[in-house]
Amino acid sequence: LENTVHERTEKIMLQTEELKEMDRMKSRFFANISHEFRTPLTLILAPLEEELRKKPPAEQDKLLIMKRYANRLLELVNQLLNLSKLEAGKMELQIQKGELRQFLSVLSSSFDSLAQHKEITFEKTIAVPQGHFWYDPDKLEKVIINLLSNAFKFTPSGRSVKFAAQIAGPAGKPMLQVSVSDTGRGIAPEEQKKVFESFYQARQTVENQDGGTGLGLAFAKELVKLHSGDISLQSEVGKGSVFNVEVPVDKGGYKADQIIENV
Secondary structure (H helix, E strand, C coil), X not given: CHHHHHHHHHHHHHHHHHHHHHHHHHHHHHHHHHHHHHHHHHHHHHHHHHHHHHCCHHHCHHHHHHHXXXXXXXXXXXXXXXXXXXXXXXXXXXXXXXXXXXXXXXHHXXXXXXXXXXXXXXXXXEECCCCEEEECHHHHHHHHHHHHXXXXXXXXXXXXXXXXXXXXXXXXXXXXXXXXXXXXCCCCHHHCCHHHCCCCCCHHHHHHCCCCCCHHHXXXXXXXXXXXXXXXXXXXXXXXXXXXXXXXXXXXXXXXXXXXXXX
């Protein structure tokens, strides 16, 4: 019996190591192929920019469409590369002191023109006090942009998207709480946990053929985990979805090697 247990333990350990190696191979594959895609895309965009400078505005329509979709491809490739970095543990936080209220205001306002174009009511409530907090502007921007992009993608014209931010938590340990809500089609209960998985698309999204790759929310979740924060979803089919994010914004919430004192 003891030998049988020992053999089973060894088998489980071997299988675990094989799974870990498969994960490492997957990360290397995504990193390598992302680099391979980025080079030709960059070489396509460079002459496009040059041609756009030569053409008068009236003749730029087709070139602008080409540029838009080439940039979209580049964005997706970069998300793949960033995900592989996260999974390999090679992406690090760079926490620095900054004016958080202004940062959130400028970032959320960058979606005003999209809201106007799609005829969506965009409400912003930023209840963050003036003053400096500790955060990684690059990583936090990526989280918020992914959530807002997702909200606008699945909200039809005539409806609304809301962005809210506030500081909560005990004195000396402030937490930034961000909420992004939409009035789109919503997500079924059995699919809500899966939306944070890479390449997963909710059934309603696939049926309507207007979804993306499923990378954005997976990337946002991994970045929030990097902050030792929390991200959650509340959704009801036919009524919409609410994504909530909470991350620390005080110096004591991060390790010394994650903090940049002077920027």
